[in-house]
Amino acid sequence: MTLLVVGSIALDSVTTPFGETADALGGSAVFFSVAASLLHPVSVVGVIGDDYPIAELDRWIERGVDWSAVEHAKGESFRWKGRYSYDLQNRETLETRLGVFADFQPNIAEHLRDARYVFLGNIDPELQLMVLDQVRKPELVVCDTMNYWIQSKRDVLMDLLGRIDVLMVNDSEARELSGDWNVYRAARWILEQGPSMAVVKQGEYGAVLVDKQSTFYIPAYPLEEVFDPTGAGDAFAGGFMAHLARTGDLTAHNVRRAMVFGSAMGSFAVEAFSVNRFHEIGHPEVTDRVRAFADLVRFDIQPDP
């Protein structure tokens, strides 16, 4: 099953209490695809400038990331610079330079238009709609967004909600979009706008999946050392969708498993700067972490006393 991601390919300069990195691989499409590739091949649509370190991307081809549909444009690549607070709870954006990303218009190559699993990374919802106009019959469309678009392009976003299967956002985004501070009511509101599932990510606390039938909660992996939270949400999405694309199974119990694979990938993402942690791990580490999640929440119910 072809898995397609459309999103940003950036160069991140991040300062955390534990160090800093400059012009490292970043962006939603990068975190998504690197994490996904541990489970399933993935094709990327995005744009890079003529300054992007292509050799860094190429290292992931062997793992299964197909960058061939990435547009190479003249000019500077998208750059983001940010700094986290001592407890990693808050981050400040120091600089955003859109570069070639400012004029990006996703053009889906013919061979990718039959992609069955499509992730719309956090970009302008008008561009997200353009992607949906080009893919023919996706089985599952998952979409991320952010407060900036909720405020500036709400109408477009509402159109988009009618055309996607899963909205995957963090809690503050779910609250702002729905106008409701209770995340479960916010998720219910999202379902009323069209999606069959809402995934609300809660950072260090975990993530919740809400559909019409049930609610599933997966805590975050209990890490004693978190190095850099950047990209955790996109890595989560990568694990979630790659598990579904790999299994081709959209039943409720398999979607729950996908949440666990997503959480596993999110937990790896934060253990190092950029996508560096993913260089060190393979299938065995993923399997081990998924098992650790099972142990983290395992309990049995006794017969009623």
Next chain:
Amino acid sequence: MTLLVVGSIALDSVTTPFGETADALGGSAVFFSVAASLLHPVSVVGVIGDDYPIAELDRWIERGVDWSAVEHAKGESFRWKGRYSYDLQNRETLETRLGVFADFQPNIAEHLRDARYVFLGNIDPELQLMVLDQVRKPELVVCDTMNYWIQSKRDVLMDLLGRIDVLMVNDSEARELSGDWNVYRAARWILEQGPSMAVVKQGEYGAVLVDKQSTFYIPAYPLEEVFDPTGAGDAFAGGFMAHLARTGDLTAHNVRRAMVFGSAMGSFAVEAFSVNRFHEIGHPEVTDRVRAFADLVRFDIQPDP
């Protein structure tokens, strides 16, 4: 197995976005014992003034709460007045009047000194130590505290940590006590001071149990309507300890079950003012909610692909 709680018996005046209540039953010993009594009889040690509405307490005797060891003192009962923010995330204390609680010294009646399960509610750690000096051979001592005592009586608290089995605090307390913002490292630090288990409550996100062997996370119950968060932590402790006292089983898998019973009681506590929700429920509702928790986190792992 005798279950004993020592803590405050208060009259709470609480304002939430959904209403307000005046001089309603409150205090750690009240929330603890009312919740616990759904699962196991519980004896209370504390103090009330001559203005306390004893008939309100008496309603719980039939359920299994034994108030006979509560001291009746001349003067005003302990009163707390607080107001929650619109999203229930923050609360402001408007007034605290200690009344007869100011001179409280726990005196454990002879027949309660053999209590096997002892909960030290959030009171002055010197008084908590006085309780431990009187009970003879408890099987399990669980202790709560708060930032006020961490700041003002740290040395006493450190002595206490060497004499209890479980420290049960919220995340900000765990952070302040350990000086570490990472809750898992904070829990590890707590274990190094003596307790065999640390339970860190994270409010709307759930609670984590850490011991030397493993970590267990139970999310909070996904409530679309939270009415008043007051007392949730004490109700949690009540469910946790009553399950253990009822089963007399301190094995790891049963302690995990106790966490689920605790979470169930915490979720009931917040559905109404004071202990009002507990008037409406019995064993069937508790069992249903525990089952709902099992469904909330249930997933199976597929064989490795």
